[in-house]
Amino acid sequence: MDETNFPNAPVTIVAIGGGNRTNKYLEYAVRHPERLRLVGLVEPNPLRRHALAEKFGLKAAQCFEDYACFFRHPLQADAVLIATPENLHFDPCMRAIEAGYHVLLEKPIARTLDECRTIARAARSKGVIVGVCHVLRYHPYFMRIKQIVDSGELGQIISINHNAAVGIDRMTHGYVRGMWRREEITNPILISKCCHDIDFLLWITSSRCRKLASFGSLRWFRAENAPAGSTDRCIDCPIEPSCPYSAVDLYRTRRDWISNFDVPQGATIDQVIDRELREGPYGRCVFRCDNDVVDHQTIAMEMDDDVTISFTMDPFTLDDQRQTHIRLTHGEIDGDERTLRLRWFRGAREKIFDFSSIVGTPFHAGADLNLIEDFVHTLACREHDFRTSIEQSVESHRICYEAERSRLTGQTIRLDD
C-alpha cells in the first residue's frame, strides 16, 4: 500500500465471529496498527472472546456475546467483518448494512440466491461497500494466471479444465464429520468450498455463464458402506488400524486438522484430542455421521463468448490443491499451484513460473493479508474498488445455486433466459 496517501487515522472495524478467519485477517491489524484497528468483537465462545480481547486491548464494553446485543448498542466503527458460520451471514450482514457499516463478508454470502441478491440490493441502496472474501483473487499464483490471460500474450481463451482437489483429510474433517457436513447447517459443498473456484473462473474469463449442467452425489460416506465389524467411534473400532479415514490416525497420530480445537486453560491439546475421539463429532466413524453433502461433483459450463469450462470437485485424492488447464488460441497454460507452465504453439516456446516456495505458507500464501489490505485501502483512500464486489460474488454464487438445481433435477440450466 502506498504510505503517502494513507490517511492518519486507522480504519476501525468490529469483528462478528472470532474464530479462524477473523484471526487471520486481524493479523493485519497486528502488523499495521496505524492502518487497521479492532474496536469491537462479537463472539459467543468465552475462550475465543477473551483471547482476542486481550490481544487487542478491548474493554468489556467493546465485547459482545451475540450480535443482536451489539446492534442494539452499536459502536462507532467504519466497518464490520462477518466471519461467523455460514448459516449466520445473512442476518448480521443485513443489520450491519442497515446500521451504515461497510462490510467485509466471509464467503459464502448467504444460503440462498434470494438472500445474496437482497444483500447486494441493500448495499446499493444504503451506499455501503460489501466486499466478499474470495481469497484466490489475492493469491500470487492465481493473480499471475489472471495477469497472463489479460495480457493477451497467448490469445483468447477457448476452453478450461479446472479441478478443485479437496483432499481426503479435508473432506472427512470438514465435510463428513465437521462444520460443513450438512446442507441445512451450512450449504451444499459446491457453495461452501467451491464458490471460490467459480468466482476464479468468472474472473479469468471476464465472461458470464450462459448454460450449465452438473452431476454428483454422496456416493461413499454413507451408512451402507460401513465395513462389517466397524463401530461408531474410531477409537473403539477393530477396523481402525487399516481404515484410511481413521480419526485416531488423522488427529492423534498425524496431528493434522487440530488447529481449530479449543484448548481450555489447564488442559493440553492431547487431552482435547482424546476427548474429541471419545465424545466429540470428530471422533465419529465416517460412515456413521449425519452428513448429507455430496462427495464428488462436476459442472459443465458454456460462457457468453462460447468458451467452455469443465469443473470438478474431487475429495478422493491425497492432493489438496487446484489444477487448471487453460487452452487459448495461441497456446496453453497449465498449473497446479506449484508450477505454472505457459506453452506457445508457434516456436515451441515455453515459460515456467515456480510457486513451490509459497505452497502451504501461512495466510493462504499471504492472500488473506492482501485481501484485508485491499479492503482497508478501499475504505481509507476511496481510490479504487474492492477486488470482489458483492455483485460479482452474487454472480458466482448464482452459478453454484443453479448447478445444484441442475444436479438435483437432471436438467441443463439456461442462465440467460
Ligand SMILES: NC(=O)c1ccc[n+]([C@@H]2O[C@H](COP(=O)([O-])OP(=O)(O)OC[C@H]3O[C@@H](n4cnc5c(N)ncnc54)[C@H](O)[C@@H]3O)[C@@H](O)[C@H]2O)c1
Ligand atoms: N475465504 C476463505 O478462504 C475461507 C476459509 C475458511 C472458512 N471460510 C468461511 O469463513 C467463515 C468462518 O469460518 P471459520 O473457519 O473462521 O470458522 P470458525 O468456527 O473458526 O469461526 C466462526 C466463529 O463464529 C462464532 N460464532 C458462532 N455463532 C456466532 C454468533 N451468533 N455471533 C458471533 N459469532 C458467532 C463461533 O463461536 C466461531 O468462533 C465461514 O463462513 C467459512 O465458510 C472462508
